[in-house]
Amino acid sequence: xxxxxxxxxxxxxxxxxxxxxxxxxxxxxxxxxxxxxxxxxxxxxxxxxxxxxxxxxxxxxxxxxxxxxxxxxxxxxxxxxxxxxxxxxxxxxxxxxxxxxxxxxxxxxxxxxxx
Amino acid sequence: xxxxxxxxxxxxxxxxxxxxxxxxxxxxxxxxxxxxxxxxxxxxxxxxxxxxxxxxxxxxxxxxxxxxxxxxxxxxxxxxxxxxxxxxxxxxxxxxxxxxxxxxxxxxxxxxxxxx
Numbered sequence: 001x002x003x004x005x006x007x008x009x010x011x012x013x014x015x016x017x018x019x020x021x022x023x024x025x026x027x028x029x030x031x032x033x034x035x036x037x038x039x040x041x042x043x044x045x046x047x048x049x050x051x052x053x054x055x056x057x058x059x060x061x062x063x064x065x066x067x068x069x070x071x072x073x074x075x076x077x078x079x080x081x082x083x084x085x086x087x088x089x090x091x092x093x094x095x096x097x098x099x100x101x102x103x104x105x106x107x108x109x110x111x112x113x114x115x
Numbered sequence: 116x117x118x119x120x121x122x123x124x125x126x127x128x129x130x131x132x133x134x135x136x137x138x139x140x141x142x143x144x145x146x147x148x149x150x151x152x153x154x155x156x157x158x159x160x161x162x163x164x165x166x167x168x169x170x171x172x173x174x175x176x177x178x179x180x181x182x183x184x185x186x187x188x189x190x191x192x193x194x195x196x197x198x199x200x201x202x203x204x205x206x207x208x209x210x211x212x213x214x215x216x217x218x219x220x221x222x223x224x225x226x227x228x229x230x231x
Binding site: 004033040041042043044045048058090092102103104105106107108109 | 149159161209220
C-alpha cells in the first residue's frame with residue numbers, strides 16, 4: 001500500500017465551524033489531490049497540488065482551501081462548514097519524472113459530518 | 116473536457132458467472148483509462164490501467180478491460196465472479212495533455228453484488 005494517511009478518520013462538526021483535514025504521505029510524491037465522494041457522483045476533484053506551495057482548483061473547489069508547506073503534507077480546510085460538505089474525503093498521490101503518472105494512489109478517507 | 120459514464124449503478128451476478136461492468140468515456144485528447152475498486156469503508160485500489168500500447172489490459176484479481184477507441188469504451192470483465200469481488204467499481208479517465216493533464220475524472224460507480 002502507498003504510504004498515505006489521513007487524519008482524522010471521522011469527524012462530526014457543526015455548521016459554521018472551520019475544519020482542517022490532513023493528508024500525509026511518506027512516498028515523497030510531487031502530486032497530491034483532494035477528492036470528495038458522494039453517492040451517485042463518484043469522486044470529484046476539489047483541489048490538487050503539483051509541488052510545495054503550488055496548488056490549483058478542481059471541479060468542486062468552492063468553500064474549500066488548501067495548503068502545502070511540505071512535500072509530505074497536504075491540508076484541506078473548510079473555512080465555514082456547511083451541511084452540503086458532509087461527505088467522505090479522499091487524498092491521493094501520484095508521481096512521474098515527466099509529470100503526473102496518471103495512476104493515483106488513495107488514502108483511507110475521512111468521513112466528515114456537518115450537523 | 117472529459118467525462119465518464121458507467122452504465123448501471125448496480126450489477127448483480129451469481130458466483131462463477133461472467134462479470135461485465137460498462138464504461139464509456141469522452142475526451143478531447145488521447146485518454147488514459149483506469150478501473151478502481153473500493154471495498155466497504157476503504158479507499159480506492161487500482162485494478163488496471165490503459166495508457167498506450169496493447170488495448171487489452173490485465174489487472175489484479177483476474178480482471179481485464181479492453182480499450183475500444185471506435186466505441187469510446189473501456190468495459191471491465193472477469194470470466195468467473197467470486198464472492199470476494201463484491202465491491203464498488205469506478206472507471207476514470209485522465210487526459211494525456213491539455214487542461215485535463217494528470218487529472219482524473221471518475222464515473223459515478225457501479226456496485227457489484229455476487230450471489231452464492
